[in-house]
Amino acid sequence: MLTARAADRAVYLRSHPVLFALLAATRRRPVLRLGRTVLVHHPEPYREILTRVPLDRTAEHTTGGTAARLTGGGLLFDQSGSEHRGSRRELAALLGSDGIAALRPHWQRALDRLESELADGPVDLVPAVRLLAGATAVALTGSTADPVALAVAAERAAAATARTHLPALLPRPGAERRARRAAGRLTALLPDPRDAMLAVAAVNTTLAALPRAAAWCARAGLWEQARTDAPALAVELLRLTAASPVLPRAAAVDATVLGHRLRRGDRLLLVARHAAEAHRDTPAGDAALAARAPFGLGRHACPGAALARAQLADLLAVLAPHRPRVLRTVAHSRSALPSYRRCLLARRPGAAPCPRSPSP
Numbered sequence: 001m002l003t004a005r006a007a008d009r010a011v012y013l014r015s016h017p018v019l020f021a022l023l024a025a026t027r028r029r030p031v032l033r034l035g036r037t038v039l040v041h042h043p044e045p046y047r048e049i050l051t052r053v054p055l056d057r058t059a060e061h062t063t064g065g066t067a068a069r070l071t072g073g074g075l076l077f078d079q080s081g082s083e084h085r086g087s088r089r090e091l092a093a094l095l096g097s098d099g100i101a102a103l104r105p106h107w108q109r110a111l112d113r114l115e116s117e118l119a120d121g122p123v124d125l126v127p128a129v130r131l132l133a134g135a136t137a138v139a140l141t142g143s144t145a146d147p148v149a150l151a152v153a154a155e156r157a158a159a160a161t162a163r164t165h166l167p168a169l170l171p172r173p174g175a176e177r178r179a180r181r182a183a184g185r186l187t188a189l190l191p192d193p194r195d196a197m198l199a200v201a202a203v204n205t206t207l208a209a210l211p212r213a214a215a216w217c218a219r220a221g222l223w224e225q226a227r228t229d230a231p232a233l234a235v236e237l238l239r240l241t242a243a244s245p246v247l248p249r250a251a252a253v254d255a256t257v258l259g260h261r262l263r264r265g266d267r268l269l270l271v272a273r274h275a276a277e278a279h280r281d282t283p284a285g286d287a288a289l290a291a292r293a294p295f296g297l298g299r300h301a302c303p304g305a306a307l308a309r310a311q312l313a314d315l316l317a318v319l320a321p322h323r324p325r326v327l328r329t330v331a332h333s334r335s336a337l338p339s340y341r342r343c344l345l346a347r348r349p350g351a352a353p354c355p356r357s358p359s360p
């Protein structure tokens with residue numbers, strides 16, 4: 001039987017095997033230059049770069065640059081300018097504690113359905129989380145789209161886009177055309193490109209994180225902890241699974257970071273997974289930094305972190321009384337982020353449903 005860590009590592013390596021194998025092999029080098037590409041593994045330079053070094057948020061091969069290019073610019077993900085600052089302020093309100101409380105009923109319906117299905121037999125967590133993420137994105141954007149159709153469009157847009165901006169050994173003919181087509185399908189559902197990018201950011205990370213975290217919990221036998229303190233376990237499982245493992249960025253200026261020279265235009269691969277010390281059961285360094293690292297740091301840190309933690313805590317709290325075991329998982333080979341294509345859980349025979357801890 002695979003341990004929780006080994007099973008999760010297999011998912012991580014499956015989506016971009018060459019890139020992630022290279023990152024795993026170079027993990028012990030805090031900062032490593034390979035030509036004009038700089039791999040950043042250690043938490044301290046990761047923090048320094050995200051909080052102190054000016055980054056070119058619209059450069060080619062970065063998340064922001066790719067998003068802007070594919071959708072005509074002016075997006076939240078181009079991560080610059082006054083429009084971006086305005087969008088962030090609006091988002092901070094939508095995703096603060098009042099906003100989360102207002103969104104909760106939308107995702108709770110998906111969890112209620114999951115719970116009743118689990119009582120009847122095995123359930124696949126992936127479609128359940130797709131519904132949860134789609135319903136949340138619909139509520140956040142005020143869209144009238146079908147939640148599952150919206151989630152699928154966001155997944156396809158992200159998967160096609162990731163293939164144009166992550167490093168590859170071989171050319172990818174037609175990748176740019178496929179990415180434009182997928183972005184077009186998403187903006188047909190969400191015409192405001194800022195809504196489209198918000199849906200991409202929310203759906204893909206949630207769909208990567210929640211099934212992996214729940215499978216880890218089941219394989220590691222953590223259901224008692226999930227029952228008594230789901231919020232704390234959610235924070236830890238988000239660190240261990242680090243759903244957005246690499247942030248492709250570019251240096252906007254020459255800089256020195258902890259003795260390492262960066263040159264303007266260098267392509268930076270900031271390895272959030274290693275900055276979060278996801279490869280260790282307990283962080284060797286700053287535990288608070290490790291817990292925040294999966295969500296980025298500094299001015300552009302993820303505004304959806306509290307929402308993601310709340311959704312995972314609610315999912316764990318729903319599952320915990322049933323103490324489900326993992327029947328089968330299938331890793332996705334084409335998703336933007338390391339994810340499951342299927343994650344089948346079954347209620348443990350004899351698990352006596354006991355009262356759930358109340359949601360925070």
Ligand code: HEM
Pocket residue numbers: 050076077079088091095140197198201202203205206209238242243244247272294295296297298299300301302303304305307308
């Ligand atoms: C486990 C779930 C999630 C993870 C691991 C995650 C991770 C990240 C990371 C690493 C970044 C880049 C930060 C940086 O550049 O420093 C980011 C940005 C962003 N995330 Fe998340 N995220 C998650 C969930 C969400 C959710 C649920 C939403 C919205 C509802 C969201 C909305 C955004 C947005 C809008 C940005 C861009 C922020 C900006 O450019 O200023 N994320 N996220």
